[in-house]
Amino acid sequence: MKKLINDVGSVVADTLRGVAAAHPSLRVDVENRIIFRRDAPRPGKVGLVSGGGSGHEPLHGGYVGYGMLDAACPGEIFTSPVPDQIATATTGVDGGAGVLHIVKNYTGDVLNFEMAAELSGDEGVEVARVLVDDDVAVRDSLYTAGRRGTGATLFVEKIAGALAESGAPLAEVARVGREVNDRSRSFGVALTPCTTPAAGTPTFELGDAEIELGIGIHGEPGRTRAAHREAREIVRLAMDAIDDDLPLSGETLVMVNGMGGTPLMELYIVFAEVAAYLEEKGATAVRSLVGDYVTSLDMQGFSVTTCALTGELTRLWDAPVETPALRWGR
């Protein structure tokens, strides 16, 4: 294993030092492992907090800033953040209007965010939660009861963040976040496994001519293993799974997301096929992202996430955002 690290034990702290050095718009609490928006808490604004295992960068720290998250809590690699950490973030961003937790549906994350909400409640902070469970690939998995949360997390963070920025109350911000999740679906495909610094070996084995369909973002098993094939056929398998679950139609927000080790050329090749598939179904990719947004370390592969837009959701998606990994309008 070759990784650009100093020590297996300091990977998360060293990453946070880099984030702090690179982004003056953020305030990084390296000791407590929290990435804050520099101007948090903002009086009267609903605070948004997310978090989860490290190794999925830019999720979540890359989405802290104007119009999106107020704080992110990275855990160890592929490991949930702890309740105290989340509670410190929650009280730290409360500007008196309450705080929304955006939680990917993994058992550890769900439990620790719940405990953090209780701890924060004891401090007088009102907390609401949006649970993200957009992955259609598997019903239950190694780390989840119910569906896993993947790419839609970013959509929820962006759209709920925009509504919070406009001064909306907590219940409204939570409502729009849930609506985004309800309208979003994801499916992922792996060409290779990933290697965590601690393990030093691949999370699973995959043959030279095999792919894993319905992969999660921790290298956990997917729906099935299949023979490698042309991009357009792989895309069809992924899109069929999404369309079977929630038929595609109308104006759609689409993300073709790289798993960390996939060349950008290949993601564009995938996007071309996704756009063609949507057209076949009478849907249109009116907004899109192509790139590494929710990764699994060095894994090669991609995920597709769709969200059936409404006028309100499109307007909130288009609203200004200024974070390390997503920026427009300012």
Next chain:
Amino acid sequence: MKKLINDVGSVVADTLRGVAAAHPSLRVDVENRIIFRRDAPRPGKVGLVSGGGSGHEPLHGGYVGYGMLDAACPGEIFTSPVPDQIATATTGVDGGAGVLHIVKNYTGDVLNFEMAAELSGDEGVEVARVLVDDDVAVRDSLYTAGRRGTGATLFVEKIAGALAESGAPLAEVARVGREVNDRSRSFGVALTPCTTPAAGTPTFELGDAEIELGIGIHGEPGRTRAAHREAREIVRLAMDAIDDDLPLSGETLVMVNGMGGTPLMELYIVFAEVAAYLEEKGATAVRSLVGDYVTSLDMQGFSVTTCALTGELTRLWDAPVETPALRWGR
């Protein structure tokens, strides 16, 4: 080899179809392999054209748009674009104020851009050129007489693009582009080779405990091979090479660039060490980029590029830009 492609022969065309589908602000001529800014040519504005082999995405197509390039010409993977293609792009973006070619110093690129400039001159288009040769690692290489052009290309495109957007004449835009190149230095390190779709096998062999120092962006040999070691020691080797060539001082623009297959966490760990090194030298990273900007397909590794800023260069760096891969201020 597992890649997300339809056919080895259609990789560039399929990528361009994806770029067209994802970015309505661009106009993509798939047949001639040119990515245009949709509103090109702009009357009275100097046009900027760059190009080079594919496989380095988002370079160059990801930098087409307001405040940066007017057109990009991708060649086959790791292969120069051809003169007719570049000439078509050049005449296509000329708004009467002339066109600047931004050319990475590789023998094929240099020759083909020269021929394109002649062809465009025959059509009455005034062409100037900025040659980018920022890589301090090797003097001559497999593909180059003199230094190679790498990460500074993006700095030249951004800063010259901002000056062109403000209405400056061709000579001024070329002057600032050359100044950026003169003030910029790069050094790259590979942990793994890359695999082109056509070859299907890695471009070179690298042992499990070896790294290649001074790597180019085509998998060509670097300065030397060394034992893998801590990130902070690798960074010191890279930064010493830059500092030996042009002593670091003052306000500095810094890019820590991933080669395509490197997890973002590792790039932030590298950035923390780069920032610490700069501080040691009395320099400060006042502007920075951390991510995949100039890649080599799926190679793991990074490059560092520095540019000694002036007031003018900082102002032009901060000016609004709206491209697929670099966006702020609008």
